[in-house]
Amino acid sequence: MLELENVWKSYRVGSLGSKRLTAVRDVSFTIAPGEVLSVVGESGSGKTTVGKMVLQLISVTRGTIRLDGRDITAAGKRGLREYYRKVQGVFQDPFSSYNPIFKADRVLEMVRQTYFPRVGRSEWQAKVEESLQSVGLDPGAVLGKYPHQLSGGQLQRMLIARALLLDIEVLVADEIISMLDASTRIDVLNLLGELKERGLAVLFVTHDLSLANYISERVIIMRHGAVVETGATAKVFGDPRHPYSRNLLASVPQLHTKWADNQFHAEELEPDGDRDRPPAPLTKVDENHWAAAAG
Amino acid sequence: MSLEVNDLRVHYRTLKGDVRALDGVSFDVADGEIVGLAGESGCGKTTLGKSLIRLDGRMRHVGGTVALDGEELPIGDDRAMNKRRFKDVSIIPQYSMSAMNPTRRIGRMIADLLGSRGIAYRDLKRELVQRLELVGLPEKVLDNYPIELSGGMKQRMVMVISTLLDPSLLIADEVTSALDVSNQKAVAETLVRFRDMGFVKSMIVVTHDLSLVYQIADTIMVMYAGRIVEKASAETIVKAPQHPYTKALISALPEVGLEYGDRKLKSIPGKPPQLLNPPTGCRFRARCPLAGDECAEQPPLVGIDRGHEAACWKLEESNARA
Ligand SMILES: Nc1ncnc2c1ncn2[C@@H]1O[C@H](COP(=O)(O)OP(=O)(O)OP(=O)(O)O)[C@@H](O)[C@H]1O
Ligand SMILES: Nc1ncnc2c1ncn2[C@@H]1O[C@H](COP(=O)(O)OP(=O)(O)O)[C@@H](O)[C@H]1O
Ligand code: SF4
Ligand SMILES: [Mg+2]
Ligand SMILES: [Mg+2]
Numbered sequence: 001m002l003e004l005e006n007v008w009k010s011y012r013v014g015s016l017g018s019k020r021l022t023a024v025r026d027v028s029f030t031i032a033p034g035e036v037l038s039v040v041g042e043s044g045s046g047k048t049t050v051g052k053m054v055l056q057l058i059s060v061t062r063g064t065i066r067l068d069g070r071d072i073t074a075a076g077k078r079g080l081r082e083y084y085r086k087v088q089g090v091f092q093d094p095f096s097s098y099n100p101i102f103k104a105d106r107v108l109e110m111v112r113q114t115y116f117p118r119v120g121r122s123e124w125q126a127k128v129e130e131s132l133q134s135v136g137l138d139p140g141a142v143l144g145k146y147p148h149q150l151s152g153g154q155l156q157r158m159l160i161a162r163a164l165l166l167d168i169e170v171l172v173a174d175e176i177i178s179m180l181d182a183s184t185r186i187d188v189l190n191l192l193g194e195l196k197e198r199g200l201a202v203l204f205v206t207h208d209l210s211l212a213n214y215i216s217e218r219v220i221i222m223r224h225g226a227v228v229e230t231g232a233t234a235k236v237f238g239d240p241r242h243p244y245s246r247n248l249l250a251s252v253p254q255l256h257t258k259w260a261d262n263q264f265h266a267e268e269l270e271p272d273g274d275r276d277r278p279p280a281p282l283t284k285v286d287e288n289h290w291a292a293a294a295g
Numbered sequence: 296m297s298l299e300v301n302d303l304r305v306h307y308r309t310l311k312g313d314v315r316a317l318d319g320v321s322f323d324v325a326d327g328e329i330v331g332l333a334g335e336s337g338c339g340k341t342t343l344g345k346s347l348i349r350l351d352g353r354m355r356h357v358g359g360t361v362a363l364d365g366e367e368l369p370i371g372d373d374r375a376m377n378k379r380r381f382k383d384v385s386i387i388p389q390y391s392m393s394a395m396n397p398t399r400r401i402g403r404m405i406a407d408l409l410g411s412r413g414i415a416y417r418d419l420k421r422e423l424v425q426r427l428e429l430v431g432l433p434e435k436v437l438d439n440y441p442i443e444l445s446g447g448m449k450q451r452m453v454m455v456i457s458t459l460l461d462p463s464l465l466i467a468d469e470v471t472s473a474l475d476v477s478n479q480k481a482v483a484e485t486l487v488r489f490r491d492m493g494f495v496k497s498m499i500v501v502t503h504d505l506s507l508v509y510q511i512a513d514t515i516m517v518m519y520a521g522r523i524v525e526k527a528s529a530e531t532i533v534k535a536p537q538h539p540y541t542k543a544l545i546s547a548l549p550e551v552g553l554e555y556g557d558r559k560l561k562s563i564p565g566k567p568p569q570l571l572n573p574p575t576g577c578r579f580r581a582r583c584p585l586a587g588d589e590c591a592e593q594p595p596l597v598g599i600d601r602g603h604e605a606a607c608w609k610l611e612e613s614n615a616r617a
Contacts, residue, residue, distance in 0.1 A: 151566070182548055183543075189549070189560075210550050210551045249551065253483075256533065256534070256550075259484070
């Protein structure tokens with residue numbers, strides 16, 4: 001179980017870090033094994049920052065992140081390596097998160113060297129093949145290839161396979177589908193669906209609401225670093241209570257209704273204010289459904 | 296008719312042979328029409344857009360003709376095309392947001408561009424400022440460097456620049472793909488507004504996002520492996536597609552507002568063919584659930600209804616299965 005409790009993040013920006021930008025404000029949520037939680041919101045709303053804190057790529061300014069009850073921010077270097085056996089991330093642009101001069105075999109071999117130095121080669125080989133097959137990749141078709149020789153979907157799946165070599169409990173997936181084609185998208189989404197059924201917890205970061213709707217049972221909508229609405233996906237997307245959520249949903253291009261036929265008028269939203277003040281608290285508006293007060 | 300493309304063939308020359316990225320493409324774009332061009336990555340959408348503007352180094356015009364407003368467009372002749380670019384045909388290239396020169400202020404960049412067309416910046420400055428305001432950008436952005444604008448602002452800026460000389464045809468290549476939904480909507484609606492206000496006469500909007508292009512296009516063309524497989528009104532493509540590929544593409548799209556529960560969407564098995572040595576016959580054959588012996592022959596693009604064309608031997612069967 002992954003838990004975020006009142007997590008804040010401020011970046012130092014400007015020359016010599018003279019200014020502060022509060023990118024994440026008082027965010028709390030949990031993800032249980034076998035669950036996909038989507039984080040949606042406009043660009044700059046803080047989604048990636050949340051994912052990076054979960055992956056401990058950046059520090060938490062305030063608040064706590066716990067995995068199975070243990071505070072992860074307190075872990076030292078050794079503790080962190082143990083943590084990465086359980087929590088891994090896959091990012092937006094697979095080509096950039098992957099060293100272009102390493103062939104696939106080498107990338108997977110590095111996992112062995114770092115985490116399983118005592119596992120023998122043939123045993124490892126079998127594990128690699130099993131992991132590739134579990135993400136729908138033919139080992140023969142990807143091993144021995146450089147990243148540019150793989151399609152975006154293949155590469156994305158290979159990175160998921162790499163994460164799976166570690167028997168992870170939590171996967172952070174940040175915009176991993178956005179740059180894929182309609183057809184490949186469904187393959188990767190369905191793969192996440194299978195992993196979820198096998199007990200993985202997934203933090204699915206996206207700005208595409210249709211993907212969030214398809215894959216997750218619960219969703220969080222972020223704006224200006226804070227959560228404005230959260231709950232069961234069907235509730236939040238079907239009966240959005242916060243004006244920002246309503247605007248966002250009305251902007252989604254849908255296949256059977258045109259924006260022009262939709263009688264929706266964008267609602268006036270509160271401008272970005274003092275980010276160091278606590279955001280409007282979430283109140284329960286329905287069973288499994290919470291929203292922040294607007295205005 | 297604004298644009299008439301006839302049996303256009305454009306290949307990439309490579310050491311291994313020709314990549315047949317456009318292999319016999321024919322279509323028209325009417326005055327005032329917005330045509331959406333959709334299809335999987337690598338099917339030739341960008342190649343088609345570029346062919347109407349500028350063939351880059353390795354591209355060769357192998358056959359076919361293009362006419363704009365009744366006059367032949369000399370697409371194979373870079374010098375002759377130079378006079379037409381930006382003025383008659385203009386493009387917003389894929390990834391143009393990141394391609395803007397980061398070291399030059401935006402106003403200076405526009406002045407240079409106009410200068411290269413023999414037009415004085417000050418003569419167009421008023422019109423430019425008005426159009427910027429129309430898309431919600433203040434005049435002072437002209438003093439900014441591109442990196443100082445957000446993705447959505449940059450994209451609107453590029454749109455204003457590329458339509459400043461009121462071209463007859465605008466090609467917009469994946470202009471919304473990198474944006475979040477609110478910016479996507481703003482940018483897409485601006486394209487329509489530019490058409491409505493006469494800044495451009497007609498438009499080809501290239502995207503792999505069918506739900507988005509459905510919002511703004513009058514007509515949608517679906518490409519597969521270097522060819523057009525179906526063309527019809529946006530309504531028809533989405534609600535009553537005929538070609539097996541279009542059908543598969545549409546049924547693979549998740550939508551907000553539907554509850555999926557345990558229901559899984561189906562992807563299209565397999566991959567599009569290599570265009571270096573494309574297979575003979577119907578290029579969708581290896582992935583098509585209806586493929587049969589006759590598909591070893593290439594199906595022609597034929598009219599099946601007013602404004603609706605498709606290239607498949609088994610349209611009737613495909614329909615019966617719908
Ligand atoms: N410079 C080049 N040299 C050789 N082949 C090329 C070159 N550029 C593109 N191609 C090939 O031409 C075909 C069409 O490419 P194009 O860029 O037009 O696709 P697209 O439909 O725009 O794809 P995307 O959706 O990824 O933008 C592809 O098979 C591609 O690999
Ligand atoms: N390394 C960083 N240094 C300073 N500011 C950053 C950094 N990373 C992100 N930000 C800022 O934090 C905010 C949230 O960014 P991000 O988490 O990337 O949002 P999202 O993923 O929702 O688009 C933005 O204003 C962004 O500019
Ligand atoms: S021609 Fe044959 S292979 Fe091609 S789409 Fe039609 S049925 Fe399928
Ligand atoms: Mg992000
Ligand atoms: Mg392209």
